[in-house]
Amino acid sequence: MLTAKQKELVKATVPILREHxxxxxxHFYKRMFSHNPDLKNTFNMGNQQSGKQQTALAMAVLAYAENIDDPSVLAAAVTKIGHKHVSLDIRPEQYAIVGRNLLASISEVLGEGATPELIEAWGVAYKQLANLMxxxxxxxxRDAVAKDGGWTGWRPFMVKQRVKESEEITSFYLHPVDGGKVAxxxxxxxxxxRLFLPEMKLFQPRQYSLSNAPNGAFYRISVKKETGAHIRPDGMISNRLHDFVQEGDIIEVAPPAGDFVLxxxxxxxxVFISGGVGQTPLISMLESLVNTGHxxxxxxxxxxxxxxVHAFHEPVVTLANQNNKLKKHxxxxxxxxxxxxxxxxxxxxxxxxLQDKAILPDADYYICGPAPFIRKQYHDLTALGVPxxxxxxxxxxPAMLTLN
Known part of the structure; x- marks a missing residue:
């Protein structure tokens, strides 16, 4: 447990963390990948190149230091990170590697300011957070394995069907190779x-929302093809799915995760509000509501x-024709x-x-899309009186928006 003095030492680093x-x-990621290059197969190297992962971690470390007296206020953020880690098959032994490199990075970046007492305080703080995670x-x-058809780690799935949903988005229907159920x-x-990228000589994982209602037999992901002269690594997996993965091919899949749920x-x-390919998790919610007769x-x-480029237009029209409680805009x-x-x-x-066509008494609002889109809809909703x-x-x- 952190002592009162150690908490004060951690809090004293808040101004440094805000600025640097x-x-x-x-520095931490460069150091860790240099000493543990195998971890490049676990982390999204596209987010490394764009700086998103470094920014997200900096925000998380700062938030932890600011709330070291009561880390429970970070419960929602910790849960979201935990789901992401499970989807990447992160295991307890990897926390020791991260901790060792994080403490060394603090020491190397702060120089003389990294006193033995400060490093010890951050070591205890990190161990506390690691044990929580x-x-x-x-x-x-445990919950993933307990489900009928559940598993942990990477399981081979076959692409049994590809369906072009629009000029940019294609759906992939994934069935387990072992013929068993899916959770x-x-x-x-x-x-x-997870796919192997020859260009990077790495396995790379990517998360894709499930775009269908649960059915026990298969999963569907709907992937946008990235275009442009210079495709960054974070678009390479999406484009590899589009350009190289055909019906009958096998890919590795981790079990469902995530806390953005209906x-x-x-x-x-x-009320569902989406922009572009951001509609994929909301399509799953919509199908589930209509199919279960809510x-x-x-x-x-x-x-x-x-x-x-508008995917799922006709399916949504069909659902609206089936359910007179559903209105689309x-x-x-x-x-x-x-x-x-x-x-x-x-x-x-x-x-x-839309005004009162969208703002309904006691409604829940689910938003998904690019960060600027989410920010605009969130602020418009609050301005219109939505709690x-x-x-x-x-x-x-990586989670970088902190609107709530």
Missing amino acids: GFALTS IGLESNLY DFLPGQYISV DANKNTPV NREIVWIHGSRNKA IFYDSHHEPLPVEGYYTGVVDLNV KTLIHYEEFG
């Missing part, structure tokens, strides 16, 4: 897939650049043909245009 946190975490993840692993999941969760126990209205009011709000940045009058709009998603406790959002990649 990114430099510290950048290991305990949380142990429970998640049920909570609508909104994701799986990790609360199916409520009977109050639910009698909730549902509002589906989605924005795409244009109709050509579609926004296109631009369009080259006349739009139906009812429920279609020109421009970006704007809740102020923050009823707004739920998922940011693809």
Whole structure:
């Protein structure tokens, strides 16, 4: 346990972390990969190149130092990280490697400021956090195995079907090679897939939201192809799925994880707000609500650049025809043909245009899309009087948004 003096030493580093946190975490990752190059197969090297992972870790270390007196206030963030670790098959022994390199990085970056007492305090603080994470993840692993069709680690799945959903998005239907069942999941969760990237000579994992309702037989992921002259590593797995993975091919899959999930126990209205490929976890939620016969009011709000890149348009129309409680509102940045009058709009998603069509009493709001999209919808909802406790959002990649 941390002593009162050790807590004060950790808190004393807060100003340094605020100013130099990114430099510290950048040094840490370089050091760790230099001493443990095998870990490059575990971490998303695209997020390393973009700086997202270093920024996310710097924010997490700062938050931990700021709240060292009561780390329980970080429970939601810790849970989200725990789910991500389980999806990457992170194991307890890897915490020792991280801890050793983190303490060495603090010492090397702070220089003379890294007194033995400070390093000892951070060592105790890290051990406390590691034990918390290991305990949380142990429970998640146990729950994953306990499910019918459950497993931990990497399991081979076959791509039995590829379906082009739009000019950019293709769905992959994944069935276990062993012919067994697949574990049920909570609508909104994701799986990790792992492929070998010849360009990097590494295995690389990526998380993709499950875009179908639970069915016990297969998983579906719907992946956007990245375009441009210079594809960064974080788009390489998506593009490899599009360009090289065909029906009959086998990929490795980790069990479902994630805490951005539909609360199916409520009977109050639910509003889904998505941008681009951000609709994938929300499609799973929507299908689940309609398939299980929930009698909730549902509002589906989605924005795409244009109709050509708009995936799942027809399936949502079909669901709306099946359920008169479901109302849809579609926004296109631009369009080259006349739009139906009812429920279609020109421009970006704007809740102020919809007003009472979107803002319903006691509704829960689920938002997913690029970070700027989430931020805009969140602020618009709060400005329209929606309590923050009823707004739920998922940011693809390392968690960097702190809106709640």
